[in-house]
Amino acid sequence: MTGLALLGVALVLAVAAPLVAPADPNAQELTQKLRPPFWAPGGSPQSPLGTDALGRDVLSRMLFGLRVSIVVALLAVLVSGVVGVTLGVVAGFYGGRTDAAIMRLVDVQLSMPVTLIAIAIIAAVGTSLANLVLVLGLSQWPLYARVVRGEALALRGRDFLIAARAVGASSSRLILRHVLPNTASSIVVVATLGVASVVVLEAGLSFLGLGVQPPQPSLGGMLSEGREYLATAWWLGVFPGLAIMLLVLGINLFGDGLRDLLDPRQRLRLPAGITSGRSAAEAGQR
């Protein structure tokens, strides 16, 4: 419930950012620069969480930054979901060599230092929101492929699939009408937890200056600006990070709850923190 509440608040604030933000996130007011939050001496209720070095309102920038974070994360999860689910269902449904080839690809990507490669890719192709979404999305697809492939593999011998095939359903119909709907709950759980890891990745890239580009506000970018002023303006380094943490915490709690709801037997043994890869059993098989 805590997760749902946190997530709900975050979504509402992100959608309503233009309505609830006390100021234009990019409006500079140099006479008002580096104001502390309203409760500290020198603070004013006009900028409740203070202002940054250019006199921009921190709360407003955070609200718009939250918006960007959520939009980028959802789009990236969509990209990785589409790629991962497609490859996973094909691998699990057809088995054999197709399966071996796709799973080898998954293993290879899981063994790469993905953050570093994402950084190199962004550096080469340039920073734009579209590139950011693509790189984040393509870095996460193996998670979906693994889970969906496992589910599809388990469905292969089930009677209803054999029956459907017997009455002449084509492979594509079998996949779309029978296999995919049965993997949907797993996909929803993985995607939910995936949003959390993408939010952190995006904030990290923006922190490094390779994600969302200034002056567009982003939580990661605000933190990297805030790092410069830690000795004089603590609020610049504290609030954006707190927002990321609450968002991620909300998604993780919600995702865990969703898993308990949709997968009570815990078949879906998601690796700790979703980012780690192989399970012991699989490693043992190889």
Place this chain on the structure above:
Amino acid sequence: MAAYLVQRGLHALLVVIGVSLVIFVLSRLSGDPVSLMVPFDVPREQREAIRRDLGLDQPLPIQYFDFVAHAARGDFGTSVRNRVPALRLVLDRVPATLELAAVALAFAVVVALPLGILSAIKHNSGWDVAGMAFSFLGQSVPSFWLGILLILVLGVNLRVLPISGSGTPWHLVMPGITLGSFFMASLARLTRSSLLDVLGQDYVRTARAKGLGEWVVVGVHALKNAAIPVVTALGVYVGQLLSGAVITEQIFAYPGVGRLAIDAISTRDFPVVQANVLFVSAIVVVLSFLVDLLYLALDPRIRYA
């Protein structure tokens, strides 16, 4: 066992080939290398001559093999900015990053194992709930924010630790905690859940039934088996630690490979970026291969398969 080793070796090779392909494609995506090297007013004929010298007029597959052949000999070209071999710049920074990763890993393991074991043994107790809440929180705190908070509290307010640079062991404390926190949290959860799994097994019940003390049951029978998934995770973490070090090094201005990569990117020094990514990937591959060897010691099913 030999088959297992050969298979893991082949896998490692595939990963390196994959990374090299990505990097090669990237180097061609990032624009004409010649235009990065010469001023814009160099005449066309001269540009063509440079292209021929560099082999850029060859078909792409041949260029790729050329790239691999050079890379295998450690030749990634010369740093555009510093005029020294790109690989040497990277090699100079490797010890610092390995040191940082080792501290982070040590921190994660030293905190996580006792926490996870305690939570599993005292399942559903106050210890368990507190420990798991702590690690759940730990997984949700972005490392760079934790780093900033540490700087704020320990560096700026209390002034007990240096906030940037390297040199003394004190310089490693905050970056180590920052980099290790996420892995600490995941490792604690994983240790707990895998020990809980094992404690429910028949052989543990047998061990208890024959009157062994709780210490022997957990310490000898359970922990060894619970270690297998934990070691798997460690293999994956090592790679993530090295690549996650980029952000940590940036926060603390720590002179490792990650900071070198970011500096090289901001000055468009692509040979250094390529050498960096490929070399770090190679380290990751070697380390996870070593972790795979650990299985042989832990899991007899692989040894005799």
